[in-house]
Amino acid sequence: MTKDDCFYLGTIVSKFSFKGEVQIKLDTDEPETYKHLESVLVEINQKLVPFFILQSNLQRSNLLRVKLEDVDDEADALELIKKDVYLPLTELPELDDDQFYYHEVTNYKVFDKHYGEFGKIKSVDSTSPQALFIIYKGNTEILVPVNDVFIEKIDKANQEIHFNLPDGLLELYLD
CATH class of the missing domain: 2.30.30.240 (PRC-barrel domain)
Known part of the structure; x- marks a missing residue:
């Protein structure tokens, strides 16, 4: 999957705990739509790498705290800081006829x-x-x-x- 097949969801802005949790700053008007994602694509070295989400929680209006599979400690989480996060275009919610992406x-x-x-x-x-x-x-x-x-x-x-x-x-x- 390429970035052309995806939309930008946000950026990993910080680690949350020593257990490898990170916070994604969501770039959306409706952050609650993305509270229960199964997975995300993280851009690493100009490639989109899939990560399954084991747990997520919406913090403040646009910060999504997530525990990603195989990100087990603080060092793993720190490697993901400032990485952009994407989802496939198929994950975009349907819009009314007078709205558009x-x-x-x-x-x-x-x-x-x-x-x-x-x-x-x-x-x-x-x-x-x-x-x-x-x-x-x-x-x-x-x-x-x-x-x-x-x-x-x-x-x-x-x-x-x-x-x-x-x-x-x-x-x-x-x-």
């Missing part, structure tokens, strides 16, 4: 209420405080904030997102 909208056509079709989504940059759709029209890169106020309609069947963007936003890129 960032990876789902890649290659969606985008339309503005006033401008019409203005490109395709290449990706979503979620590394900044404001997530951004990265859209290309030819060789021009257009950045649009991921904001419910701007999204009028998501058409998953036709792979389209329809916006009502603020005046002047597209003109910054297209004029």
Whole structure:
């Protein structure tokens, strides 16, 4: 399994005990969804290594304390600190029709209420405080904030997102 088949769940941020428990800082709005996982994939040396979860407990809102199989002591746990944790895409919860995961909208056509079709989504940059759709029209890169106020309609069947963007936003890129 490759990272393309997975989604980022979080990062192992600390050891919890001398028995090899670790804490995963979850990158999700709904951490309780992941309280009872059977396994996770940990990125070690650019490979995804599966670990079975023997026990888990949600600590504070986004910290999942886990006991991983074959991680038996503090030294084993310390080797996993700062490692990213993934799950297969098949583990993502189903969303309503008006919701989407960032990876789902890649290659969606985008339309503005006033401008019409203005490109395709290449990706979503979620590394900044404001997530951004990265859209290309030819060789021009257009950045649009991921904001419910701007999204009028998501058409998953036709792979389209329809916006009502603020005046002047597209003109910054297209004029």
